[in-house]
Amino acid sequence: MQLKEIDAYARLPLPVVGAEGNELVLKDGRRVLDLYGGHCVNTLGAGDPGLGRVITEQWKRLSFATNLLDHEARGCFMAAFERNLPPETDGWSVFVSNSGAEANENALKFALAFTRRRKVVFFKGAFHGRTAAAAAVSDTKLAAFPSTPFDVVxxxxxxxxxxxxxxxxxxxxVILxxxxxLAGVTEPSAEFLATLRRLCxxxxAVLIFDEVQTGNGRLGTPWASQHFGVVPDAFTTAKGAAGGLPIGITVVRTKMASAVPGKLFGSTFGGGPLVLAAAAHVAHRVAEPGFLANVKATSAALCKAALQNSGGPIGSIRGAGLLLGLVVKPELKASQVRDALLEQGVLVGTSDDPQVLRLSPALTLTPAEANRLAKALDALVVKA
Ligand SMILES: Cc1ncc(COP(=O)(O)O)c(C=O)c1O
Structure with missing residues (x-):
């Protein structure tokens, strides 16, 4: 074969041929408990039958339509998505694109157009995506372009x-x-968030929360603003919002959005009927009684499992809901523990902090499934 794939990813030695619920199925028939959840994408686990039905029916009814036409899936999405939003007197406005980076680009474009200013504040350790504006506010040299499209601090x-x-x-x-x-599930202090809100x-300045990972129920509340009690002026999401189809969503306070020309925004695929039908289904599931209670119960079970054995590799835990950073003991590296867990049939992620493992499983993971982490950690042989 002449065609080569660009060497963007360090792939794990996992010959995956399928997935069911919260398990990956390997070529030799072995099953691996997936505590990484496709990096926060698999909100409902793999192959969720309800989501599959919605996508299939929407495909048969109206597979795609230009954004110049309105369609039923858009109305269904707007109604379902609105139910989970934090309270805002004048309501929220939404623009749908295709990815987290794009959602952040649109939020930044909106903020700079609204304020007629050209400076954006971001934070050490931040990751907001790989496109030009998103990379400009990300603390990673790897995503950098030769220059930034606006001033950054x-x-x-x-x-x-x-x-x-x-x-x-x-x-x-101000974007955060x-x-x-990626920085290792680092937590904001209550004083820090309250100060940013007060300063904005x-x-x-427009306060933007990037909820690409924290949104759609992941913290045990629909959005991080409801978890922290601080509501931004705009927020973005992507990853799990459509349960596995590509989507980016930018949400802005309507009283601000209406001051910016809508024509600044556009997308060919963003907001198509298929992805909106999927996103409406995810929003409905997040709003179902018991859904977020399961996130909290499973989170507690994972934390208990991780710390159960005081002689085990995990020293402490950060994060909330089903976005958890497991800090490994100082003599270990997270990547060693990740590899050893894989040998025990459990997939977890790493982060930019060499001491922190990340768990971001499907929000449908149960406490009983979470308990399997304790057994795997007990059997662990960490190789240097
Ligand atoms: C917090 C955050 N923002 C933005 C992005 C970019 O999302 P996408 O890869 O969909 O462009 C990511 C991706 O990992 C992310 O974690």
Missing amino acids: KLPWNDVEMATKAIDTSVGA EPYQS DRTG
């Missing part, structure tokens, strides 16, 4: 004093992940 995470000095009336937007996932209120 990087501030230390959780540093109230530095934020107070830097956020003035020249700042158009409510939990910095005072200066007119």
Whole structure:
């Protein structure tokens, strides 16, 4: 074969041929418990029958339509999505695109157009995507373009004093992940979030939460703003919002959105009927009684399983709901523990922090399934 794939990913030695619920099925028939959940994408687990039905029926009824036409799936999505939103007097406005990076680009474009400013504040450890504007506010050299499309200021995470000095009336937007996932599920202090909200209120900067990972029920509340009690002016999501189909969603307070020309935004595929039918189904499931209670119960079961054996590899836990960072003991590396867990039939993720493993399983994982982590950790042989 002449065609080569660009070497973007370090692939794990897992010959996956299928997946069912929360298990990956390997070529030799072995099954691996998936505590990574396709990186927060598999909200409902693999092959959810309800989601499969919705997608199949929508495909038969109306597979695709240009955004110049309205369709039923859009109305269904708007109604279902609205149910889970945090309260806002004048309501929220939404724009649908195809990915997390695109959702963030649109939020930043909106904020800079609304404020007529050209400076964006972001934080050390941030990851917002790989396209030009999203990379400009990400703390990673690997995603960098030669120059940024606007002025950027990087501030230390959780540093109230530095934020107070830097956020003035020249700042158009402040963007952050409510939990910095890739950085190792680092938590914001309550004072930090409250200060950012107060500074944005005072200066007119638009506060943007990137909820690409934290949204759609992952923290045990529909959105991080309901978990932390701080509501941003705009937020974005992607990954799990359509349970496995590509989507990006930018949500903005209507009183701000209506001041910016809608024609600044557009997408060929974004907001097509298939993906909106899937996203409506996910939003309905998140709103179902018991769905978020399961997220919290399974989170507690995972934390208990991870810390059960005081002689085991996990020292402490960060995060909330089903976005958890397991901090391995100082003498170990997260990647060693990840590899050893894989040998025990459990898939977990790593992060940019060499000491932190990430768990981001499907939100349908049960406490009983979570208990399998304890057994795997007990049997662990960590190789240097
Ligand atoms: C917090 C966060 N924002 C944005 C993105 C970019 O999303 P996408 O890969 O869909 O562009 C990611 C992807 O990992 C992410 O974790």
